Amino acid sequence: xxxIDVSIALPENESxxxxxxxxxxxxxxxxxxxYVTSHFTLRKSLGSQWFAARISKLKDSDPKNWRPNHRFEPxxxxxxxxxxxxxxxxPYLSVFGGQFQKQTSAKKILxxxxxxxxxxxxxxxxxxxxxxxxVRGFVQSSGMHIAGRIDTLIERLSDLRTGRYPAEAVPNxxxxxxxxxxxxxxxxxxxLPRPSIGGTWVGPIPEMRYRMTRAGDVVHPDxxxxxxxxxxxxxxxxxxxxxxVEPRGRELWIDTDGAVxxxxxxxxxxxxxxxxxxxxxxxxxxFTPHFYVxxxxxxxxxxxxxxxxSDVAAxxxxxxxxxxxxxxxxxxxxxxxxxxRVAIVRPDQWFxxxxxx
Numbered sequence: 242x243x244x245i246d247v248s249i250a251l252p253e254n255e256s257x258x259x260x261x262x263x264x265x266x267x268x269x270x271x272x273x274x275x276y277v278t279s280h281f282t283l284r285k286s287l288g289s290q291w292f293a294a295r296i297s298k299l300k301d302s303d304p305k306n307w308r309p310n311h312r313f314e315p316x317x318x319x320x321x322x323x324x325x326x327x328x329x330x331x332p333y334l335s336v337f338g339g340q341f342q343k344q345t346s347a348k349k350i351l352x353x354x355x356x357x358x359x360x361x362x363x364x365x366x367x368x369x370x371x372x373x374x375x376v377r378g379f380v381q382s383s384g385m386h387i388a389g390r391i392d393t394l395i396e397r398l399s400d401l402r403t404g405r406y407p408a409e410a411v412p413n414x415x416x417x418x419x420x421x422x423x424x425x426x427x428x429x430x431x432x433l434p435r436p437s438i439g440g441t442w443v444g445p446i447p448e449m450r451y452r453m454t455r456a457g458d459v460v461h462p463d464x465x466x467x468x469x470x471x472x473x474x475x476x477x478x479x480x481x482x483x484x485x486v487e488p489r490g491r492e493l494w495i496d497t498d499g500a501v502x503x504x505x506x507x508x509x510x511x512x513x514x515x516x517x518x519x520x521x522x523x524x525x526x527x528f529t530p531h532f533y534v535x536x537x538x539x540x541x542x543x544x545x546x547x548x549x550x551s552d553v554a555a556x557x558x559x560x561x562x563x564x565x566x567x568x569x570x571x572x573x574x575x576x577x578x579x580x581x582r583v584a585i586v587r588p589d590q591w592f593x594x595x596x597x598x
Contacts, residue, residue, distance in 0.1 A: 244426025245273050245443065249390045251397040252366075253407075260364045263394060264357055264372060270427075271350075271376050272318040274385045277427055279321065282336045289432040293521060295332060299324070312524045312580045314437065319354060322347045337383050346379045370398040386427055435500055435511060438518060438525035438568065442502045442509035450492040453484055459493060468495065473516045481588070483512040485567030485597045486527050518568075523582040526567035531595050535561045542592055549592055556583040569596055 247270035252259035276292075283291045292315040299307035306327075307313070313320045325333035326347050337343060353372045357364065377391040400406035433443050451459050451468060457480055459468045469476045483493065488503030495501055499515035505527075518525060532543040535557045540549045543562070553571055557563065563573050563583070569591070571584040588596040 244428060245277065245441070247273050247387055247390065247427045249387070249394050251394060252369075252401060255366050255401055257363045260366065260369050261357070263398075264364070264369055267369075267373060267376060267391065267394060268318055268354060269316075270387050270390060271380070272316040272321075273427060274380065274387045275318055275321045276316045277430075277433070278383065278385050279333060279336045280430060280433055283332055284430070284432065287332065289430075290434060291332065293434065295324070296320075297521075299328070308581065310523060310581045310583070311575070312437065312522075312582070314440070315434075316436075319351060322351050326351070337379075343379065343382060346375055346382075349375045350379065366398045366402045370395055370402075373398070435498075435519075437522050438511055438513055439527050439566070440511055442511050444496075446502065446509055447494040447496055450490075450494055453480075453488070453491040453493065457481075459483075468515065471499075471515050478587075479513060479515075481597060482526060482568045485529075488512070513568075523570065524566060524572055524580045525570055528564050528566055528572075529595055531565065531592070533563055533565070535559055535563075540592075542595075547592060551586075551590070553584045553586060565591070565595070567596065 248266065249270050250262045250266040252263045280289075280291075287294065296307070296313050300309045315321070321333060324331045325337060326344055337347075350372075353375065357372070373391050373395050377388055377395070380386075380388050380391065397406060431444060436443055450462060452462050453459055457477060459480060460466060461468075472479050483501055483503075484491075486505055488505060490504070493501055493503045493512065495515065500511055501513045501515065502509055503512050504510070513525070534541050534543055535554050536548070537559065538550060538554050540551045540554055541547070542549075556571070557573065561573060563571060565571050565586065569586045569588070570582050571586060573581045573583060575581050586596070
């Protein structure tokens with residue numbers, strides 16, 4: 242077994258930032274629980290690659306609603322719940338059941354998710370508590386794993402609303418430090434497929450750490466042997482993509498399937514592969530900090546106003562705002578968390594320095 246962090250941040254106060262952090266981590270934990278629970282059930286009959294096969298089928302049969310160039314992540318609760326609610330042949334019916342009340346809860350969860358990030362009014366503790374209770378009902382009735390974590394969140398929200406947290410200091414009372422209990426990670430099967438490049442690393446992390454050199458090489462820590470002979474494609478381009486966001490300690494690891502990983506901050510991430518990238522991985526790496534807009538046959542950097550004549554402009558409607566990843570994937574964010582790739586650019590085809598060339 243390998244573990245996935247499904248901790249839920251407990252708000253320290255009723256400010257929008259604290260409540261949004263609580264909601265975001267609640268939904269992140271819920272998404273992983275949906276995916277892992279589904280995986281343990283569906284791999285028995287559909288194999289370990291069941292999610293990729295399912296998305297491929299939906300894209301082929303219903304390209305209008307499951308657009309072929311979109312990325313659909315298995316741990317995104319919106320993807321699983323959308324399939325569960327709307328598709329009559331959904332494999333998730335065999336995992337969660339088709340009861341009316343259960344599907345109603347799923348619809349409420351989706352509707353709530355779509356409204357949380359439309360910033361009209363500030364969120365409230367009541368709103369987050371209601372959202373958490375609906376998610377908890379689905380989790381509890383499905384035999385999932387994070388109900389206890391949600392209970393802790395609901396208790397914190399109740400304490401914030403009633404003034405029990407933070408507790409008032411009692412004069413002359415000795416200071417006490419509450420014990421911090423780290424929640425156990427969610428057990429995930431060893432055959433859980435790799436995430437998209439840039440996603441949280443799933444599975445055991447190899448102990449060996451390869452070093453990045455100042456000359457742009459990646460070498461064995463003891464022999465100083467380069468990994469270059471093991472790489473398919475342009476070595477410099479691969480290393481640039483792996484390290485566009487510098488891994489912690491300038492160290493990487495390489496798993497037996499050629500997957501390359503490293504810590505980005507405190508989180509282990511999949512950074513790429515020695516061999517070809519998976520064909521279905523359409524939003525690789527991390528977003529660069531730049532935003533662009535299409536103006537005729539030119540691309541405009543929103544911050545600087547710099548312009549670039551590019552064939553990429555023809556792939557989008559005039560006025561479209563978009564971003565590019567460290568891998569050069571040109572992406573439009575369409576709807577809630579739906580990502581469409583319209584082109585791929587190399588550093589020499591793009592604004593100087595924007596892809597860390």
